[in-house]
Amino acid sequence: MSCRKVRSLFIDAIYDELDRQKRDSFDKHLRRCKRCSEEYSEMCRVAEIMTRRVRAKPSKEMWERLWDEISRGVVDIKSSRPFIVPEREERSIGFKIRWIYGIAAALGLILGGLLIWRSNFRVSDFRDFMARSEFKKESMESKDKRIYDLLLQSKVLILALNNFDPEDDTYVLNMPYQRKISQRLLKKIWSIRSSSKEFDSGALEDVVCDLEVVLLQIANSGDENERESIEMIREGIERLHILFRINMIEMKRVDVADGNIMRKDRYKDKEKKDVG
Amino acid sequence: MYREFDLIRHACKGDIDAFRRLFEENNRRIFFLALDLTGNIHDAEDLTQEVFISAFSSLEKFRGESRFSSWLYRITINLWINRRRKKSLEIFNRKINSSELERMQKTDNSSLDPERCAESALVELNIKKALERLSAKERSIFVLKHYHDLKLKEISEILGISLGTVKSTLFRAMRRLRKELDFYRSEFDVEV
Numbered sequence: 001m002s003c004r005k006v007r008s009l010f011i012d013a014i015y016d017e018l019d020r021q022k023r024d025s026f027d028k029h030l031r032r033c034k035r036c037s038e039e040y041s042e043m044c045r046v047a048e049i050m051t052r053r054v055r056a057k058p059s060k061e062m063w064e065r066l067w068d069e070i071s072r073g074v075v076d077i078k079s080s081r082p083f084i085v086p087e088r089e090e091r092s093i094g095f096k097i098r099w100i101y102g103i104a105a106a107l108g109l110i111l112g113g114l115l116i117w118r119s120n121f122r123v124s125d126f127r128d129f130m131a132r133s134e135f136k137k138e139s140m141e142s143k144d145k146r147i148y149d150l151l152l153q154s155k156v157l158i159l160a161l162n163n164f165d166p167e168d169d170t171y172v173l174n175m176p177y178q179r180k181i182s183q184r185l186l187k188k189i190w191s192i193r194s195s196s197k198e199f200d201s202g203a204l205e206d207v208v209c210d211l212e213v214v215l216l217q218i219a220n221s222g223d224e225n226e227r228e229s230i231e232m233i234r235e236g237i238e239r240l241h242i243l244f245r246i247n248m249i250e251m252k253r254v255d256v257a258d259g260n261i262m263r264k265d266r267y268k269d270k271e272k273k274d275v276g
Numbered sequence: 277m278y279r280e281f282d283l284i285r286h287a288c289k290g291d292i293d294a295f296r297r298l299f300e301e302n303n304r305r306i307f308f309l310a311l312d313l314t315g316n317i318h319d320a321e322d323l324t325q326e327v328f329i330s331a332f333s334s335l336e337k338f339r340g341e342s343r344f345s346s347w348l349y350r351i352t353i354n355l356w357i358n359r360r361r362k363k364s365l366e367i368f369n370r371k372i373n374s375s376e377l378e379r380m381q382k383t384d385n386s387s388l389d390p391e392r393c394a395e396s397a398l399v400e401l402n403i404k405k406a407l408e409r410l411s412a413k414e415r416s417i418f419v420l421k422h423y424h425d426l427k428l429k430e431i432s433e434i435l436g437i438s439l440g441t442v443k444s445t446l447f448r449a450m451r452r453l454r455k456e457l458d459f460y461r462s463e464f465d466v467e468v
Contacts, residue, residue, distance in 0.1 A: 008443070010447060010450075011428070011443045011446045011450070012428070012443070014450075015421060015428070017427065017428060042454055043450050043454065045454075046450055046453050046454045046457060047450070049403075049457055050403055050406075050418075050422055050453065050457075051422070052399050052403070053399055053400050053403050054399070054400065055308065058317075062321070063303060066303070066307075066321060066324060067299060070299065070325055070328045070329055070332075071292060073325070073328075073329035073332075074292055074295060074328075074329060074332045075292070077329070077332060077333050078292070
């Protein structure tokens with residue numbers, strides 16, 4: 001045991017709050033360390049001196065006097081507050097009444113509201129309105145999702161072409177498969193166009209148009225001179241900044257908490273048009 | 277313990293007799309703590325009175341998580357610290373005058389011979405002077421440990437501080453007391 005540790009145990013030792021094991025190591029240290037031993041002895045001496053006082057023994061009269069004063073104060077408190085802590089049972093009556101009033105008032109308000117609503121609106125109108133808004137919402141959400149999926153799939157395809165090392169063999173790219181995918185994606189674009197003529201934003205429509213060009217290039221690339229075709233496609237991708245624009249759309253979508261950037265863009269475009 | 281709980285429950289409902297029983301069971305320890313803290317009988321009486329009245333008015337706040345006496349100890353220390361803050365230190369660090377010493381000798385040590393009485397009064401005076409040198413926190417902890425024989429853990433719970441703080445404060449208090457009592461130590465050494 002170190003001197004520091006022993007000193008931290010002085011208080012426990014003086015007041016006999018050390019367990020047997022610690023007490024043994026404590027005593028062992030004191031036997032060999034003169035400095036700690038002297039300091040501990042002095043502390044014990046102080047404790048002993050402080051115990052030498054003769055405690056006052058108040059007389060019975062003093063307690064009586066004290067109680068008289070206290071009881072006077074207690075009576076004052078009691079008179080100012082008829083009950084200090086009422087029993088749960090006693091309190092519960094008032095408590096229940098308050099609850100009953102509260103519930104009755106709430107029910108009355110709900111009933112009143114229903115009556116007013118029924119007199120002014122027809123249920124069928126409300127249902128129609130709800131159904132229309134739900135359908136609109138669903139169709140918009142599904143359209144957004146389709147365009148977004150299309151952009152992501154195209155991005156994967158374009159990345160493969162963009163990252164292709166011209167020194168590698170072209171079979172690494174598997175161009176027949178890339179052509180097949182491009183055709184599928186083109187079909188998706190045409191399907192989206194046929195289902196709704198209007199895009200959510202002008203920027204999005206531009207991206208989709210440019211993407212269509214690139215996909216057409218890929219889909220129509222021939223088996224011969226594959227390397228030259230790939231170079232041409234890559235130039236097109238670079239010139240149109242397709243990847244960058246898709247990334248921007250993706251980032252915007254992530255930024256918006258509900259992921260509905262397309263709808264936001266549409267509003268912005270409309271605002272621009274209005275201002276114009 | 278169960279009886280004490282019953283008494284508290286009855287006192288909560290305004291039963292003064294039940295509260296008197298609680299007072300009788302705890303008056304000594306609270307009075308002596310007040311005496312150790314304030315250093316004179318008048319203030320100790322006032323403080324004890326204030327503690328019990330305050331305890332009665334806030335009895336519903338006692339949740340029974342600690343002993344009732346521990347709760348009273350806490351009230352005593354809080355009230356004493358508040359009083360110290362409010363009133364000037366002069367009142368609480370009042371010097372023991374000769375009449376007070378005389379009074380204590382009369383009430384406390386009637387069975388002792390006059391020489392022994394004077395000697396114990398002198399010891400009392402020295403101890404009081406030494407205690408007055410301690411800070412409020414040091415004095416509270418020292419008094420609770422040394423004169424009320426509470427466990428260190430219990431003191432930490434009463435004062436709402438860590439066990440380590442209790443030990444370190446007590447260690448500091450002991451060191452300060454050693455310094456304060458250094459002048460008188462020779463007298464004690466002669467006696468021993």
